[in-house]
Amino acid sequence: MPKHCWFVCFLLAYGLCNGQDTTRVEIDLKLLDGERLKVKVYPPADTEQKWKFVIPQIIPGTYMKINYVRSYRKIAAYDHAGAQLKTVKKGNVIHIRQGAHPLSHLEYEIEQSLGNGPVWDNILTCAGTIFTDSSYLFNFQLVNGYFEGYRKKPFKIIFTKEKDLYGAGSLKAITRTSQYDEFHATDYAELVDRPLLYATADTSSFQIKDHRFQIAVHSELGYVNASKVKPALQRIMHAVDTFSGFITSEDYYFILYYVNMDRIKGLFKTFGLGSALEHNASSVYYNSDYANYDTLFRNLDWIATHEYFHTIAPLTLHTEKIHDFNFARPDMSRHLWLYEGVTDYLSALVNTQSASLSNSMSRDFGYDLTYALKRKPRSLTQSSEHIIKSNMFNWLSKMLQLGNFYSKGKLVAFGIDMELLERSGGEMRLLDVLLKMRTDYEGKYIPDDQLLDKLAEYSFPEMRTYFAQYIGVVTT
Ligand SMILES: [Zn+2]
Structure with missing residues (x-):
């Protein structure tokens, strides 16, 4: 084979491995500051001089225009020499001005969305973020946007964490170690479609025919756990199988978050509790955590079948x-x-x-x-x-x-x-x-x-x- 061909092959392989068109997002869970987390976003390798970073106004399965950008704080852009580049926020788009050197990355803080807006601009909690010392719910429209022109290109998400935290959800894990996890999404729509729950592992699973169902639970007061919910979800999915057969082709995740009611204030106590959102390979449920819960989880009969039929x-x-x-x-x-x-x-x-x-x-x-x-x-x-x-x-x-x-x-x-x-x-x-x-x-x-x-x-x-x-x- 001629030398130049080897060179082309090498470049192609290099490009694939390093994901030249990949947006890289880094989050360090150890740096939780109150209700805020630091995020770094590295753009795809490109000669682009002026970048636009788009933050969603709406996501699939919801029917309200939401000011998601309000959860993004202290947005700063840096060039490769470490100098800060000028940014201008216009609505839900961050314009990054050209400097002496190309953009290296964006840095900002994301604020937990639980109850952080007026009730008519409320982010559904199942579609929001929750950050506590021991639990993190990530819906990615509140973690990172996308660079204009790269919405349909891959994303790599890297979490640095304490060793006892486990990230549960359908997002594809490339690497999992005790202190570092790396996930991959083929594009922005897939990333938003695959929320993650980071918490001390409380998981369970069951199989019906060839289909595996994964359960991940976080209960702030500890009244509920995955093994308590499992019989209910098994019962429900058996009924679905008899009724229609299964339609999802990969593992399906039930992600359930039970919040301490004392943390919820004002109108959110009335309007903000009890929500669920569908995804292609998961559904997220947000409920209040209390001692005398229904041990048969009958409330899931309707909502879990509804979310599953959304597939x-x-x-x-x-x-x-x-x-x-x-x-x-x-x-x-x-x-x-x-x-x-x-x-x-x-x-x-x-x-x-x-x-x-x-x-x-x-x-x-x-x-x-x-x-x-x-x-x-x-x-x-x-x-x-x-x-x-x-x-x-x-x-x-x-x-x-x-x-x-x-x-x-x-x-x-x-x-x-x-x-x-x-x-x-x-x-x-x-x-x-x-x-x-x-x-x-x-x-x-x-x-x-x-x-x-x-x-x-x-x-x-x-x-x-x-x-x-x-x-x-x-x-x-
Ligand atoms: Zn629905």
Whole structure:
């Protein structure tokens, strides 16, 4: 082989190993200062002179524009000679000015998000950060942004830590040692999709068929632990398996954080407790920690099935608005009725059909009907696009409208299921259609304005009439 070819191969190998297009993030858990942690972010190796560091305003699975940048403090940029570069913050973007030398890295502090904003700008705790001496919940939109142009490039996350802390979650670990962990994400969307819980290891796992489910718990007061939760999650996932089979292809993590209620103040005691968020290979649950908790964890029957069924929609079956998610500026899909309403319907259905679960669909439907009738008579597709427009001044009406996706959306899903069963002589369920579409569209998307048409294509053309009447505009 000629010499220059070896040289090219060497350069290629060097580039791959060192990840020339990789953004590197370093966090030292030993440097927790009150509720703040120091973060260093190294940009990809590039000749770029002016960098823009974008911090999200919204993340998948949430329907509010959030001022996440408020949790980033004392942002400073340094060049390779150690001199500080000028930075200008414009909204959620940090502009880094050109200096004598190229940018070496950014340094800043991240402040725990738990209760750090007004209630109408509240970061869902399951989607936020919690920092204590012995526990750290990381949702990465609150840890680092991305350099403009590198959102779809890899990220390397390095944690330095005390030896008894274990990082649990679906983020891919490259190295784990007693004092140093290194993780990798293929792009920013994957990083945000894979939160981590660092705490003294309290984990458990179980297997159903070929599928492994991991559990990680942190209970601030110590009332709950992974082995206590495990039987409930096993019971729930057995019910899911019987109902629909499993759809996730890798280990699935249940991350549960139980907070000491005494730490929560004001309105957050009312509005901030009890939340959960879905991801492709995990779901995060935030609850209060108290002595007389339900030992059967019946509250998980609904919420854990709901979060798991999100792996159908929107996590896999979705439109371009989710597939190529715009973190910088909210751009809502019009199909929240599918993402939340249908998901909640599937959860209600499995809870009703499985003897081992507790919720009653008829009880839910009575409530849902009353709730839906009180809301604005607006099409579900219009409501989806509108939901992001409201914030501070109409926060409460926004919350009520959002709730309608779980109520009216669930009733509409029930209606679709009944129509399909009737038209197919009992052969076709909504679940069957969704699972087929999910398989066909894995790794792809359906254009936002064509989703209803596709649904009609996969079921019956006559369903367009139902969609037009109860959901929104059908294009053809
Ligand atoms: Zn949901």
